Amino acid sequence: MTHRSQIIILIWGLVFMAIYGLALWRLLHMWPPPPANWTAEQVAQFYRENTLDIRIGAMVTSWCSAFMVPFACVAAIQLRRLEKGLPVWTVLHLAGGILMSMFLVLPPIFFGVAAYTPDRAPEITQLMHEYGLLMLVTTDQYYIFMMISIAVVSLTTNDELTAFPRWLGYYTLWAALAFEVGALAFLPKSGPFSWNGIMVFWMPISVFGVWVITTSIVMIRAILAQQRAEEGLAAETVGGLESTV
Amino acid sequence: MTDSVSEKQAATPTRIPGEAGVWLFVLGDMILFAVMFGIFLHYRWLEPELFVQSQATLNTSYGAINVLLLLTSSWFVASAVERLKKNEAREGHQLLMGAFACGTGFSVIKLLEYSEKIGAGITVDTNTFYLYYFFLTGIHFLHVVIGMFVLGYLISKARTFDVSRNDVAHYESGGIYWHMVDLLWIVLFPLIYLVQ
Numbered sequence: 001m002t003h004r005s006q007i008i009i010l011i012w013g014l015v016f017m018a019i020y021g022l023a024l025w026r027l028l029h030m031w032p033p034p035p036a037n038w039t040a041e042q043v044a045q046f047y048r049e050n051t052l053d054i055r056i057g058a059m060v061t062s063w064c065s066a067f068m069v070p071f072a073c074v075a076a077i078q079l080r081r082l083e084k085g086l087p088v089w090t091v092l093h094l095a096g097g098i099l100m101s102m103f104l105v106l107p108p109i110f111f112g113v114a115a116y117t118p119d120r121a122p123e124i125t126q127l128m129h130e131y132g133l134l135m136l137v138t139t140d141q142y143y144i145f146m147m148i149s150i151a152v153v154s155l156t157t158n159d160e161l162t163a164f165p166r167w168l169g170y171y172t173l174w175a176a177l178a179f180e181v182g183a184l185a186f187l188p189k190s191g192p193f194s195w196n197g198i199m200v201f202w203m204p205i206s207v208f209g210v211w212v213i214t215t216s217i218v219m220i221r222a223i224l225a226q227q228r229a230e231e232g233l234a235a236e237t238v239g240g241l242e243s244t245v
Numbered sequence: 246m247t248d249s250v251s252e253k254q255a256a257t258p259t260r261i262p263g264e265a266g267v268w269l270f271v272l273g274d275m276i277l278f279a280v281m282f283g284i285f286l287h288y289r290w291l292e293p294e295l296f297v298q299s300q301a302t303l304n305t306s307y308g309a310i311n312v313l314l315l316l317t318s319s320w321f322v323a324s325a326v327e328r329l330k331k332n333e334a335r336e337g338h339q340l341l342m343g344a345f346a347c348g349t350g351f352s353v354i355k356l357l358e359y360s361e362k363i364g365a366g367i368t369v370d371t372n373t374f375y376l377y378y379f380f381l382t383g384i385h386f387l388h389v390v391i392g393m394f395v396l397g398y399l400i401s402k403a404r405t406f407d408v409s410r411n412d413v414a415h416y417e418s419g420g421i422y423w424h425m426v427d428l429l430w431i432v433l434f435p436l437i438y439l440v441q
Contacts, residue, residue: 198284
């Protein structure tokens with residue numbers, strides 16, 4: 001049962017992530033975001049024109065934007081399986097994973113607030129808009145702890161049924177490093193390092209998506225293998241008992 | 246005789262130094278830097294005069310000394326791995342310390358260079374050249390700092406290293422990462438400091 005529960009909540013998270021991505025793209029119109037050098041009037045115009053779309057987007061994401069919570073829970077359970085002694089890295093992963101989720105939850109709310117009263121003074125709408133977008137792309141704070149925990153446990157343990165093979169450990173290290181570039185979006189307002197640029201938007205968002213999907217698939221396969229191993233063990237025990245009887 | 250040798254070669258698969266995962270990491274990181282080099286060249290092509298003028302204010306000596314420091318450190322790391330393979334832990338440990346010292350030297354010069362620029366009122370906001378100068382060298386510097394932690398970890402384990410008990414692949418992997426940091430600077434230095 002616990003194996004199936006892990007797989008169910010993991011897929012639940014992936015489905016919600018897909019909906020979140022679609023909402024970001026089609027409803028919130030933030031995939032890719034509008035240029036960072038827009039004037040307050042341009043931003044206000046954008047929210048006036050798309051007010052309903054964006055409010056519906058904010059509503060949809062209100063239901064599904066916490067999609068990293070189940071992922072972090074399953075990953076933490078799988079880390080706990082591997083970690084010997086006190087579960088230091090497991091707890092760090094869970095804390096990091098849960099908290100980083102906040103920065104995916106909050107931006108759509110800010111976009112929704114910006115679109116909620118689009119006729120207010122343009123500078124105020126611009127403030128909400130900038131708040132939302134910079135939060136979406138620059139928030140690397142918790143990823144580090146979340147991902148380094150997976151990398152450390154992956155590279156320091158040796159288990160046949162591990163959910164985190166060594167290559168995934170190295171891949172996770174690289175992904176963590178690639179994310180760190182996002183924070184640079186505070187500095188330029190145009191070019192590849194601004195919030196709609198290749199280095200700050202496209203690269204981290206694709207690295208993130210591919211990393212979450214890859215890690216989930218690897219975890220699901222490991223969980224299935226763990227289930228088979230346990231069932232095999234249980235069958236063996238039953239067989240052993242019968243033969244002794 | 247020749248037959249048995251070639252059979253043996255065919256039977257043992259070619260061994261990759263370190264482990265496959267490290268190469269995955271290095272490849273990913275090199276792609277990342279290749280994209281950034283492309284970005285730099287693109288903006289250079291858009292504003293050639295601004296780039297040449299701004300480039301002239303950079304301290305080429307700092308950049309060149311850092312090339313030498315990283316090349317030397319790479320030699321130290323490669324020699325250390327060779328020594329450890331021969332189970333010469335003491336020599337391996339000393340050579341790794343040499344690599345660490347070179348990395349420290351690189352960092353000191355980098356910080357000196359940044360502080361001189363900032364002291365002269367040059368920041369990321371000055372112009373496009375300096376924006377990419379600070380970003381590219383800064384991201385590379387982050388890699389150097391991470392590499393110093395990797396070296397520190399390897400040094401802490403090297404003194405008691407024993408080929409029969411420990412895995413030399415860890416040292417090879419760390420070495421591969423450090424060589425990448427070195428290689429990236431060898432490309433970055435001419436790209437940012439020299440190309441006219």
